[in-house]
Amino acid sequence: MAIVNTISTELTNLAATPIVVNDIHDNGGRVRIKSATVAVASGDDDDSTFRFFRVRSGHKIISLQCRCDLITAMTDVDCGLYTINGGAAVDSDLYSDNNTLAVATPALPHINATAPFLELRWGDAVTANINDVNNKVWEDLGLSEDPGLEYDVVLLANTVGSANGDIALTMLYTAGD
Numbered sequence: 001m002a003i004v005n006t007i008s009t010e011l012t013n014l015a016a017t018p019i020v021v022n023d024i025h026d027n028g029g030r031v032r033i034k035s036a037t038v039a040v041a042s043g044d045d046d047d048s049t050f051r052f053f054r055v056r057s058g059h060k061i062i063s064l065q066c067r068c069d070l071i072t073a074m075t076d077v078d079c080g081l082y083t084i085n086g087g088a089a090v091d092s093d094l095y096s097d098n099n100t101l102a103v104a105t106p107a108l109p110h111i112n113a114t115a116p117f118l119e120l121r122w123g124d125a126v127t128a129n130i131n132d133v134n135n136k137v138w139e140d141l142g143l144s145e146d147p148g149l150e151y152d153v154v155l156l157a158n159t160v161g162s163a164n165g166d167i168a169l170t171m172l173y174t175a176g177d
Contacts, residue, residue, distance in 0.1 A: 025060040026134050029174035037168040040071055040160065050155045052169040054084060057138040057149045062172040064095055064120040064153070070104035074161030077101050079120040081141070081151035092156045094140060096120040101167065117170075 010027050013020035022028075036052040055061065064079060077100070078093035105117050132139075138146045153171060 023134070024176055025136065025174045029060075030177060031062065032173055032175055033170065034173070035168065035170040037166050038155075040074070040157070040163075040165050040167060042162055042164050044157070044160045046158060046160050048157045048160050049082070050157065050167060051082070051086075051152045052155070053153055053171065054150045055081070055137055055153055055171065055173065056175070057141075057143075057151065058136055058146045058176060060134065060136050060174045060176075061095075061121055061140070062174065063170075065117040065170040065172075066099075066101070066120050066155075066167065067105040067117045067170075068101045068167045069165030070163070071101045071161045071165040071167075072163040074101040074157060074159060074163075074165075076158035078156045078158065080154060080156065081137070082154045084150050084152050087152070089154075089156070090151060091141060092154070096122075098158075101165075102161065120169075 007015075010022050013022050034053040034055075038050040038052065040050070066079070076098050077096075078098070079096040080092040080094040081090045082088060082092070083090060099118060099120070101118075136146065137151065153169065155167065155169070
């Protein structure tokens, strides 16, 4: 074993001659936010979708934070991307699969909280890949180039549960400027 001095790609680029410009999404880009809330009704059927907001294929999603009321038996929820205006799934569980919303996230996270929100961006810890941290949406989708499209960010309730409640989703992202 040895002592190492490992340098990130961003710092290596800045030390290069000539300097290599880093992607603005990863170095100096403005963080933006979108947030929306939807209502779940006890009469909603399994496989219902809840659409929150749009994201462009060239954006980089930093975080997808889900907060919710306790929604009894809502135990299988996926987060993915759908075509806009009520369209079909592009990838219904791109960002997370098989989450439970049967436990409320606290309004005040510092009071008796194990977690202030459910992070959906990284999905299942077993399959999450830290090397995807700098991906744009089109790269998350496995595309070879940016199609320049918008997608709806959607929760799919495979098991919708049996109670009324609200779900709030907050997205932190960069838009490349």
